[in-house]
Amino acid sequence: MSSSQVLLFVIVGKNEPLYEAEFHKAGTAGSSDSVTRQNYFVLHSALDLVEKAAWTTNQMYLKVVDKVNQQQVSTFLTAGNIKFMLLHGGRSEDSIKSFFSDVYELYVKLSMNPFYRYDTPITSKSFDTRVRAVARRYLA
C-alpha cells in the first residue's frame, strides 16, 4: 500500500476540522475506506504535537511534526492559530512550504469575505477548486 500516492490535507480550527481534501496522484483510484480512516487517525493524533512544536519556533511553517510508519505530517500555523496539516509520504520541504504559502494566500482572501466567519467550516467551491489546483502544481 503506497501511501505516498494519497495526500490528505486538513484545515483545523479551534474545535473542529474546517476543510478536508484528499489529493490522489493522477491516474490512481481513490483509496479504500480503511486507508482513509487510518490517514485521518494519524493526522488528528498529530494535533498535540503541533501544539508542542508551535512553541519552539516563531515561524509559521512547522515542517514535519510527526512521523508514523512511512507517513509524515507537516503543519503550517496561520496567524489566527488555524492549523493547515498535510499527511504525506515524503515530499520535499520546499514544495510543501510553497504549497502551504499559496493555500495561506487563498485562505486570507477567503477570510476577507464578509460572509465568512472565522473558525467556521469552509464551504466555498471556488476555494476548493483553487486548493486542488495548487496541490496539483506543487504536490503532483
Next chain:
Amino acid sequence: MSKSTAAANGHSLWQKMPKANAELFALTYGTLVTELVRDYESTEDINEQLEKMGYSIGVRCVDEFLAKADQAGMVIPPCRAFAETAEVLAKTGFRMFLGVSAEVQMISDSSFSLLIYENPLSLFVELPSDPKWKDIKYSNLYCGILRGSLEQVNLRVECTMVKDVLQGDDVNEIRVDLKEVLVDGAGEEYDEE
C-alpha cells in the same frame, strides 16, 4: 457637455479628492451588509435598508459634487436631456467618488442603464451558495445614491440593480428610470393670492 469633457472632469476631480484605503472601504461595507443580514429576516428588507442608506448618502453627494467642480473651475451646465445627466453621472460622478467609470446605455429618452465593470464595494466578496441569497442586491447602496442625488436636482427616478457580478452575471447593471421632473416650490400654502 460632451462625453470627453465629462470623462476629463471626472478624472481631474478624482485626483483632487482625499482617498481612503480600498480594502478598508470594501470591508466596512461588507460588515455593514452582514449586520443588516443579522438584523433583518427577508432579503427584500435588506435591499430596502441598503437603498435607504444610499438615499441619505446621495442627497449629500450632489452638493459636494457641484461644490468641488466649482472649486476646480469646471462648469457643469444644467443638462438639456436625460442622456446628458446619464453621462455626467457615469463619467464624472462615479469617477470622482469611486475612481471607476461607468458606461451608459440609453434605453429610451427617460431611462438608461449604467454598466459598472469594477465594483469597489464587492472586493473579496463571494455570496454563500444558499438559495436564499439569490435575491440579495449587495450593491443596492448605489441605487439609493442615484435616487437621492437626482432628487436634489429635481429629477424623481427609480433605480434598480438589474445585473450583479456577485450573482453570476458578467457586469453590474443599474437601471435608472425617470418618473417625474419635479417643480421647485414651497408648497401650496405659500401660493400668492
